[in-house]
Amino acid sequence: MANPIQEAIAKRAAQELEQGQIVNLGIGIPTLVANYVEHNHVYLHTENGMLGVEDVTEEDIDPNIVNAGKFAVGEAIGASYFDSAASFAMIRGGHVDVAILGVLQVDEQARIANWAVPGKNIIGVGGAMDLLVGARKVIVTTTHTSKDGKSKILKECNYPITSTRSVDTIITDLAVFKYIDGQLHLVELMPGADLKTVEANTEATFINSLK
């Protein structure tokens, strides 16, 4: 089960979405965003080949309807299925409005690292690189620091980057940043967070644009 910190980040990310958008949710915190999206508000796309994802109750689970995280999902009214090439044509071709992704690191150029950790034996990239080049807007959701308390918002990613493309919005348990004209702007503090804590836990340089 997700913890309250993850839920708070997901809830805030859901507020970024606009009526009628096509939205792709990554694995982890992004998947939770679906819980905060109003019915019929947006159309959820999953890269394994479905547009029109919705929640499913235990008794309605169909083992052949899953999302990219291989979790059972439901079929919304007007849903469609397609093969993997068509699914990534949607992504790469610029037909997906918003991608919400998890990250391991993000840097002050708003470039992200989320597919490889040096020295670790985990080999996988999935659809992350395609979503970065293709989605019109990219929102990343992450805890502000790693489990050992290190900032995940760095001057420069030291894990391999996922794309040279900068993301648009970063939402953590402490703050919301937007990347505008080549600089990170702190635009909002999350409930309970203060500026000092954000400054102490952010390695990247950012502009304070709090209102």
Next chain:
Amino acid sequence: MKIYNSAEEALECVQSGQTIMVGGFGLVGGPLTLIDTLVELEVNDLTIISNNLGEQGKGLGKLLEQKKVKKAIGSYFTGNRDVGDAFQRGEIEIELLPQGTLAESIRAGGAGIAGYYTKTSFGTNLAKGKETKMFKGEEYVLEEALQADVAIIRAYKADTLGNLVYYKTARNFNPLMATAAKTVIVEVEEIVEAGELKSDEIATPHLFVDRVILAKKILTKEGVIEHG
């Protein structure tokens, strides 16, 4: 197209050193019956093209455990730690591709396209050593098509001509792989008479399909079960 009575008979054409495409996104849409038979075959040095390589000791993971895999081409081996371990020990080669590139390369392989340019992976470690080219002010990476000797895939139903329909998200890589291999072997839940599938709902026309068997393993809510 020919209907075979068993996975064993349908797979007798597989030889050591061949390249095999395997459909599915994890268990969903995977040719579970054919995979379980493939791992029993006395073949080795296989190149496997598949999004995942099963789980530890399960599905395609068994093939890896038995050291029958020379090279794996796919996008997400994260679910099977044996893949990383085997790679570290130098036992297998790995070609990691973004999922969209994997799909498009298979599509290209079946469509007579030798290669194509994509923005995906430009400037990352996965583009190292690959040719790049600028189009309209943006950088693209040259990716080559993928083809195989044999594809093993899963569909929902086949008719007696070999026309295929798929089910929900069990479609994924299957229709693409059906176009990109010399011999295409399909397992289905049901075989019906030609004419019983609606013509405009057929996703894979029969010209792509060589061999069909009835699936013996079905994915249910409770997991994979034997059937029939």
